[in-house]
Amino acid sequence: MRALVRVALVFAGLGIPGLAHAGNGGHPRTPVVWPDGVACMTVIDRSQSSTLQFEYAIPYEDTELTPDELPTSRRHQFVAFCRDDSPQTPPPVWLSWTDANVWLDWAAEKMIDAELIEDDDVLETNPLYADCFVRITGDDERRPITEAEAMKPVVWDTTGLPAGAWRIDGYTWEPELNRWSRRPGVVHVVDDADPASAPPAAALTNPEAAFVFAGESYVLEGCARAMPGSTLTGYWALADTLEWQQFASEPLEGETISLAFSPPPEIAPDFVALRVDVTDPMQRTYSTYPVSLLSVLAPSDTSTGGCSDSGSFLQGDETCGDSDSFERGRADDRREHRQRREHQQLGHRRRGDDLPRDRLRARGVRLPQRRAGRGGGAAALAAASAASAGDARRPMMACE
Numbered sequence: 001m002r003a004l005v006r007v008a009l010v011f012a013g014l015g016i017p018g019l020a021h022a023g024n025g026g027h028p029r030t031p032v033v034w035p036d037g038v039a040c041m042t043v044i045d046r047s048q049s050s051t052l053q054f055e056y057a058i059p060y061e062d063t064e065l066t067p068d069e070l071p072t073s074r075r076h077q078f079v080a081f082c083r084d085d086s087p088q089t090p091p092p093v094w095l096s097w098t099d100a101n102v103w104l105d106w107a108a109e110k111m112i113d114a115e116l117i118e119d120d121d122v123l124e125t126n127p128l129y130a131d132c133f134v135r136i137t138g139d140d141e142r143r144p145i146t147e148a149e150a151m152k153p154v155v156w157d158t159t160g161l162p163a164g165a166w167r168i169d170g171y172t173w174e175p176e177l178n179r180w181s182r183r184p185g186v187v188h189v190v191d192d193a194d195p196a197s198a199p200p201a202a203a204l205t206n207p208e209a210a211f212v213f214a215g216e217s218y219v220l221e222g223c224a225r226a227m228p229g230s231t232l233t234g235y236w237a238l239a240d241t242l243e244w245q246q247f248a249s250e251p252l253e254g255e256t257i258s259l260a261f262s263p264p265p266e267i268a269p270d271f272v273a274l275r276v277d278v279t280d281p282m283q284r285t286y287s288t289y290p291v292s293l294l295s296v297l298a299p300s301d302t303s304t305g306g307c308s309d310s311g312s313f314l315q316g317d318e319t320c321g322d323s324d325s326f327e328r329g330r331a332d333d334r335r336e337h338r339q340r341r342e343h344q345q346l347g348h349r350r351r352g353d354d355l356p357r358d359r360l361r362a363r364g365v366r367l368p369q370r371r372a373g374r375g376g377g378a379a380a381l382a383a384a385s386a387a388s389a390g391d392a393r394r395p396m397m398a399c400e
Contacts (some may be wrong), residue, residue: 024069024174030062030145032076032170032181040185040203040223041255044158047192052156054183056170062145068110070103070175075142077171078154080187082132084167084203084288086273088239091129093178094122095139095171103175115176134161142173158189165189165201165286182291188225199284200226202257204276204291211295214268218294220276222257227280234259239271239293252278261294268298 035055044052062074077095085091094100100117107114119125123133136156143149156168165188170181188201204222212218220234234248248259257276271293279285 024066024073025177027066027174029172029174029177029179030058030060030074031172031179032078032183033057033059034170034181034183038184040205041201041225042185042187043225044187044189045191045193046158046163046189050157050159052158052187053153054156054168055153056150058145058147058150061147068112070106072142073174074145075173076145076149077139077142077173078136078156078168079171080134080136080156080166080168081129082162082164082166083128084165084186084286085128086242086275086289087291087293088242088273089128091133091169091180092121092123092126093176093180095135096124097122099139099173099175107176136168145172161189163189163191163198165199167203185223186288195225195227195280196282200224200230200278200280200286202226202276202278202286202288204257204274204288206290208292209295210290210292211297212263213297214263214265214299217260217262220257220259220261220274220290222276222288223255224252224257224276224278225255226252226278226286227282230278230280232257232259233277233279234261235275235277236261236263237273237275238267239273242273244275263294263296265299268296270296272296 065073100122123129165186167186168183172179186201186203190198202224204220230252232250232252235244236247237244247261273293275287275289277285277287
């Protein structure tokens with residue numbers, strides 16, 4: 001109750017003349033950078049060892065604080081989640097009310113225009129995450145964003161954790177726009193070699209900013225580990241509704257996921273969320289999601305060399321009119337999406353950077369419209385935080 005009263009007091013102060021935005025408000029949050037080659041499936045067999053040691057990197061050192069910034073700001077921490085999530089439902093950006101209250105007190109002292117924080121915005125009081133996360137490193141062990149700190153390995157002791165799937169995220173503490181950096185793959189914590197001893201684990205390896213033309217197939221790829229006789233079930237949903245519809249179901253063969261999704265032509269252009277459930281014979285299920293939404297583009301009219309009357313692909317392009325230019329345009333689109341993903345992985349993505357969308361529009365591609373997030377306050381901050389540097393765990397639009 002004390003926390004909620006404190007939030008109300010800060011919120012009530014928003015109308016007081018003299019309140020300003022924090023000096024670091026426009027500073028892109030520095031992500032945790034994960035090394036190439038992280039395994040899709042990492043197994044911790046606690047009959048052998050209960051610890052996992054892993055590495056991370058940073059894109060650059062980030063230690064110069066603004067005058068009104070919290071003295072403990074710009075630090076990295078590591079957290080594990082017992083569930084995966086859709087890009088539309090990222091984790092809250094606050095770990096605890098202790099953190100939130102430290103920030104709100106500081107904001108009140110410095111006359112900073114702080115966002116309202118509610119229970120859903122804090123991991124420890126969010127109904128989806130309250131009982132589904134553990135700190136790999138403690139709040140008092142947050143690391144400065146320096147090369148020296150990033151050279152030190154992170155050691156995770158899983159003793160006492162429930163067996164099953166765990167996803168690791170890096171956490172950038174820089175109030176109030178804290179952010180997550182999702183580690184590729186999944187960690188399967190088991191107590192012995194018997195597959196029945198733990199629920200399933202799974203992860204998808206599809207890249208960010210993926211797109212597909214309506215009428216084509218997009219293959220969900222990844223890994224899964226579960227009892228023999230387990231099944232894979234694929235689902236899709238429009239990003240703004242998340243009303244899941246099944247598109248595939250088949251037995252899990254080995255530890256490989258490969259499910260083809262063909263978007264209905266009538267939904268283009270739009271963004272869709274995708275999901276794969278792994279269910280074992282004991283009816284234990286783990287759901288996994290791609291790191292970003294899939295952009296479904298309107299099909300092109302190849303009979304006119306890509307010059308559709310609807311303006312769906314190359315209408316207005318100076319090269320429009322032959323099948324070669326149509327294929328070159330598609331190759332250009334794919335190259336721009338690859339460049340965009342590389343740009344995001346370096347952690348240099350900025351809000352308002354619309355280069356791929358602008359170029360696609362220049363070719364006449366009808367892109368889905370961005371939709372405002374559902375909710376405001378710190379919930380909107382979560383979406384903005386995830387979008388600030390190209391994170392795996394954000395509600396981003398695939399062609400942003």
